[in-house]
Amino acid sequence: MRLVPDSLFWRLFVAILGVVIVTLLIILGLIVRERREFALLGPAANAAISNIAESIESLAKRPPEERTQAIEELREQRRSLQDLRRARITARRESREILERAIVTRLQETLGSDFEVRAIGSERLPRRFVVLDDDRGGEIGAAAAAAAADLRPFALEVVFPDGESISFRMPAPRPGPQLQRRIFFDFGLLTLTLGIALYAMTRTITRPLGKLAKAADAVGRGLNVEPLPEEGGRELRAATRAFNAMQERLRRYLDSRTRVLAAMSHDMRTPLTRLRLRVESIEDEQLRAKFNADLDEMNAMIQGALGVFRGLNDDEAVAPIDINELLTALRDQNVELGHDVMVSGRALEPYIGKPLALKRCLGNLIQNAIQYGHQAQILVEDGAELVIRIRDRGPGIPPEALSKVFEPFFRLEGSRNRDTGGMGLGLSIARDIVQAHGGTLTLKNLAAGLEAELVLPRPKQ
Numbered sequence: 001m002r003l004v005p006d007s008l009f010w011r012l013f014v015a016i017l018g019v020v021i022v023t024l025l026i027i028l029g030l031i032v033r034e035r036r037e038f039a040l041l042g043p044a045a046n047a048a049i050s051n052i053a054e055s056i057e058s059l060a061k062r063p064p065e066e067r068t069q070a071i072e073e074l075r076e077q078r079r080s081l082q083d084l085r086r087a088r089i090t091a092r093r094e095s096r097e098i099l100e101r102a103i104v105t106r107l108q109e110t111l112g113s114d115f116e117v118r119a120i121g122s123e124r125l126p127r128r129f130v131v132l133d134d135d136r137g138g139e140i141g142a143a144a145a146a147a148a149a150d151l152r153p154f155a156l157e158v159v160f161p162d163g164e165s166i167s168f169r170m171p172a173p174r175p176g177p178q179l180q181r182r183i184f185f186d187f188g189l190l191t192l193t194l195g196i197a198l199y200a201m202t203r204t205i206t207r208p209l210g211k212l213a214k215a216a217d218a219v220g221r222g223l224n225v226e227p228l229p230e231e232g233g234r235e236l237r238a239a240t241r242a243f244n245a246m247q248e249r250l251r252r253y254l255d256s257r258t259r260v261l262a263a264m265s266h267d268m269r270t271p272l273t274r275l276r277l278r279v280e281s282i283e284d285e286q287l288r289a290k291f292n293a294d295l296d297e298m299n300a301m302i303q304g305a306l307g308v309f310r311g312l313n314d315d316e317a318v319a320p321i322d323i324n325e326l327l328t329a330l331r332d333q334n335v336e337l338g339h340d341v342m343v344s345g346r347a348l349e350p351y352i353g354k355p356l357a358l359k360r361c362l363g364n365l366i367q368n369a370i371q372y373g374h375q376a377q378i379l380v381e382d383g384a385e386l387v388i389r390i391r392d393r394g395p396g397i398p399p400e401a402l403s404k405v406f407e408p409f410f411r412l413e414g415s416r417n418r419d420t421g422g423m424g425l426g427l428s429i430a431r432d433i434v435q436a437h438g439g440t441l442t443l444k445n446l447a448a449g450l451e452a453e454l455v456l457p458r459p460k461q
Helices: 008-036 043-061 064-076 093-111 142-147 182-220 234-280 285-312 323-336 355-373 426-436
Strands: 116-120 154-159 165-170 319-321 341-344 351-353 376-382 385-391 440-446 449-457
Touching: 008 182, 043 064, 043 093, 043 154, 043 165, 093 116, 093 154, 182 234, 234 285, 319 355, 323 341, 323 355, 323 376, 323 385, 351 355, 355 376, 355 385, 355 426, 355 449, 426 440, 426 449
Parallel strands: 341 376
Antiparallel strands: 116 154, 154 165, 319 351, 376 385, 385 449, 440 449
């Protein structure tokens, strides 16, 4: 399973949206932490901590014999903090414990390391302790404190450097305001809005790249493409401008080459005609035949070169091609001439391409198989790609020459030499046609014969 999207558009979109979502989650976490620490940052908790710290510092300055009396007097007092008399807010156990630990830490930092501050449960309270903001006033026993479960008081103990301790009871730490459910809806709506905006922005960035890729593929197939509009960012506009200029230069180059060869072909007809007339005046028939053969070969080479360049500049329109019907027609034509041609397999659906060009390509490959292998066996496989294999029973091609045979006018000695006919352009023209359709043409030696594999891609649904 692919975890990373394949297209540039979806990669950008998912990456940017992921960054936005992570950022929003961090902001939400900061809000929760801020609300959780609201009690410590408010005046009520600070007042309680300051009250306890001042009492402890005052007691610590007294001699041990006077400290006990001062503690008793402190216990008899009502230490009222008006800011703590507000309605108590019920908090989850986890939130309460977090706030209690924070208060203990704050008081420990205020008193310093000479004192020890620790939280104690209501059930472990000593019989006598200092009460902060008890609605009933005065001192209450441990049993009464435990019975007042709805109040859930918070108790802590401070140990002096000499080992003596004093306990304080205060109202439960007030948690921060509860996090409303609406904030999750608001964050979800914000994420959706940002996602839509990011989708439109990413599409705007990647659309010119998609058009450029399609146009480059079309030019690689030999098609004429209208100049692309220059849109998008500066770099994309520069790339589009360079592509349009490259395509125009390539078209002019091919056109000029074709015109040059056409002009050469036209201009050479006159001297070739004169040479033929002069050859006819040669009395030696054997010599005259050799001259005529050379002139015929020269004329065939010129016509073949023109055919190659005309194929590169082919403007034939694409149309649905019935591959099964095309191969059947080619087989019947060759069988009528006495050749051994067989077809197996079927194409599942028509192929969109140039009918005449594809017929010429397959015809060249079948003729090569018949000429050099005395037989053509055509195998068709269809799926994501249309694969056509043409096999013969010939001697094959030396491995080092498998790629060279596609070069124009290249001919092998031995089994595929000049005496067997041909100008060395059939495979070159066939490969140009296949590449113009976005496919590939490869040759492979078999145990007995040669296989030409033609792969034509099907358009993605």
